[in-house]
Amino acid sequence: MDHKHYIIYKPYGYLSQFHSNSKQQKKKRFLGELHDFPEGIMAIGRLDEKSEGLLLLTTDGKTSDYVNSQKVEKEYYALVDGAVSEEAIEQLRTGVEIGFDGKKYKTKPCKVFRLENAPNLPERSRKIRDARHGPTTWLSITLREGKFRQVRKMTSAVGCPTLRLVRVRVGVIKLDKMLVGDVVEADNFI
Template identity: 75%
Template sequence: MPEQDTIHRHFIIFKPYGYLSQFASNASKQQSKKFLGELFDFPEGIMAIGRLDEKSEGLLLLTTDGKMSDFINSKKVDKEYYAQVNGDISLEAIEQLKAGVEIGFEGRKYQTKPCKVFKLNEPPNLPVRSQKIRDDRHGPTSWISITLNEGKFRQVRKMTSAVGFPTLRLVRVRVGTIQLNTMPVGAVVEVTDFLR
């Protein structure tokens, strides 16, 4: 008897600051952490496609389809981030980011691949973050857009630090053709498919 096709479910969410990209605690030391399962009653077998770390925000795709997850996690899909960095970022630093910089990854040195980077002329229209970012009394900040098709752990943060402009706030605004647009923080939208 042929197997029935599994009906998979897919979601787009605006992951808030301070949440882990997982659904429940599996260790006692994480009891005080916040998890995605607190935002919505997700189906069994749900997984995050390309995690965002606890201090990062923005667009996160969730699915019950492992093949879809593998495809999006492959190097074929662009991911765009807006990063607020400490200081008025220089053209030289932007050119270094574009060309690729050396960062640490799993105890080894890693050269990031060339990517798209530009400075935003105005701060992006994003919701206020739940935890306050330092104010202008501590010096200027600037915003950049950075688009990668790789995704090492904390890669954007490590890249901006490598060129002397540490990231203060990081928001993923696009994965492939899916954009964050005006989604409110913590919003969960079920969709029929991704990236088709």
């Protein structure tokens, strides 16, 4: 069987699924609105509705399992509320305690650094608060794990809630110059 693989720039406000029969989700936006995807397509990992950026899609379960494994790095740019201290960055690097499945969980060590300049990303469809509300900081956070809303929970744990979250890299695949909503067919991801 020939599998299909896609790279997309998931827009803010879309769910990482293709459709829903749920009445609560009737007014939600889905990936299926961006492209006519083949039967059996699945998102590799997820980005929540308020997150955006690189999302890989495939019809191959083995590829999905591999990319979701801790063997593959996922890099995020997070715009956070406040001026982040070196101490907070070090806490993020070494692991912070977050809630997951009703229990406390300490995140695994990861790569974190402050971006000196705001990244060159497309404007978000929904406005983010402006500088009148205090300073913000862009961080690069690279993980090998992916718990539910992990990056948001991590930045909140050090007192800097996430205002905008963009996944910019999965393994060697980068968002690069993709525009919001772009869909590109790929040969493979591994």
